[in-house]
Amino acid sequence: MTPAQTAMVADLSRVLDPAxxxxxxxxxAPWTVDWRQRWKxxxxxxLAPRSxxxxxxxxxxxxxxxxxxxxxxxxxSMVGGATPPEDGSALIxxxxxxxxIRSLSPSLAVAEAGVILQTLNAAALTIGSRFPLxxxxxxxxxxxxxxxxxxxxxxxxxxxxxxxLVAGVEAVLADGTVHDGTGAxxxxxxxxxxxxxxxxxxGTLGVVTAAALRLxxxxxxxxxxxxGVADPAAALALLRRFQAAGDxxxxxxxxxxxxxxxxxxxxxxxxxxxxxxxxxxxxxxxTAASAEVEPPAAFVERxxxxxxxxxxxxxxxxxxSEAQAEAFWRLRDSLSDAERAQGxxxxxxxxxxxxxxxxFMVEAAAACEARFxxxxxxxxxxxxxxxxxxxxxAPRVVDRDRWFxxxxxxxxxxxxxxxxxxxxxxxxxxxxxxxxREELARLAPPGRLAALAAIKGALDxxxxxxxxxxxxxxxxxx
Numbered sequence: 029m030t031p032a033q034t035a036m037v038a039d040l041s042r043v044l045d046p047a048x049x050x051x052x053x054x055x056x057a058p059w060t061v062d063w064r065q066r067w068k069x070x071x072x073x074x075l076a077p078r079s080x081x082x083x084x085x086x087x088x089x090x091x092x093x094x095x096x097x098x099x100x101x102x103x104x105s106m107v108g109g110a111t112p113p114e115d116g117s118a119l120i121x122x123x124x125x126x127x128x129i130r131s132l133s134p135s136l137a138v139a140e141a142g143v144i145l146q147t148l149n150a151a152a153l154t155i156g157s158r159f160p161l162x163x164x165x166x167x168x169x170x171x172x173x174x175x176x177x178x179x180x181x182x183x184x185x186x187x188x189x190x191x192x193l194v195a196g197v198e199a200v201l202a203d204g205t206v207h208d209g210t211g212a213x214x215x216x217x218x219x220x221x222x223x224x225x226x227x228x229x230x231g232t233l234g235v236v237t238a239a240a241l242r243l244x245x246x247x248x249x250x251x252x253x254x255x256g257v258a259d260p261a262a263a264l265a266l267l268r269r270f271q272a273a274g275d276x277x278x279x280x281x282x283x284x285x286x287x288x289x290x291x292x293x294x295x296x297x298x299x300x301x302x303x304x305x306x307x308x309x310x311x312x313x314x315t316a317a318s319a320e321v322e323p324p325a326a327f328v329e330r331x332x333x334x335x336x337x338x339x340x341x342x343x344x345x346x347x348x349s350e351a352q353a354e355a356f357w358r359l360r361d362s363l364s365d366a367e368r369a370q371g372x373x374x375x376x377x378x379x380x381x382x383x384x385x386x387x388f389m390v391e392a393a394a395a396c397e398a399r400f401x402x403x404x405x406x407x408x409x410x411x412x413x414x415x416x417x418x419x420x421x422a423p424r425v426v427d428r429d430r431w432f433x434x435x436x437x438x439x440x441x442x443x444x445x446x447x448x449x450x451x452x453x454x455x456x457x458x459x460x461x462x463x464x465r466e467e468l469a470r471l472a473p474p475g476r477l478a479a480l481a482a483i484k485g486a487l488d489x490x491x492x493x494x495x496x497x498x499x500x501x502x503x504x505x506x
Contacts, residue, residue: 074121083123374419
């Protein structure tokens, strides 16, 4: 530890219990590497407070000793957003011990930052409600991380991202003061919205300690279908048919055949949902919160039957049981792991206008493969909101470190240029973190960058909160 870190930890030993200060290198090690195994940092200690008051003490001590902090929840960031820097200058501030669901009503839950998404949903179901956001990492992703990255997932089509699901935020600001917006007022016109600033800020403006989250009625019935189509244009046409027929669809996922193949190879005992081979696949879920509306299965069958008759869909099946529905979703949820198992790749969490998505998925993949011979490019994602997880895999025989150091950055710049030309964004739901920091600086309008830097400088003048994420790091704290 540096002298400043040693002094800070000594101060906090009077505030935190013994489990709140972790210095054992073996216990620290798993939390210094990102989920993709791309970034590895160094830290001499993890600080794990149990309450907002203790978080405030930690942040005040960090400001007093000029020691940077890296807030961390489930460490499931896809962009290195929760990994400490390599020089050991920062301590990890873990929110994993803050696991209380402070209140729960049919329409609102107030949950602390360390509450795991799956746990929140289980609690909401006990009172006939649900939190309408899900993603593959639901068993490890925490409320604080979801808020800080403005997470999306597979239900954005109907319910929106975290920004629309958060009714208020509690956070410790860089000077140790506490902002409490968990009262979730329907109207509050006291100037700038600190809640909205903190959502998606990746821990660079404040440490989220709790959030008031909007709940919706639990699902009474659902239908999960798998369909095969010729191309993404047919997929979008089918989505428009569903939307014209009603508002029951909340998930509409698209993936190419080769991505399904990867999932089938990765999962033991997995089976393809459809017979025969189809160029593109769709996973569709419709739900109902009341028994008084058209059953989702009847709704999905009605739309799919007409689409099959019209030749828009080549084949389709509706899950006959909850077990089969979960098997369909298991294929979708495994895609990131399956892609990672295939070897080195550049992953791009991007979004384009929905109407442009079908053409982009096809043309961008072809352009990448032509520009970088030997690579394989493909995308899967959330068709209804334009979000594509666009991966470019390295040639089969390649030196991993050399490829990530030289080729991968050039590929990402190429992909991001295509996205920008299409009127899209280089970050749809994973954030900027370390992975896209330089690309944000290269492609974002100067006015946007200046505003982001000004906000960061105003709320965190010492630069102690999650340094090196989102924006280029300022000078080290003095």
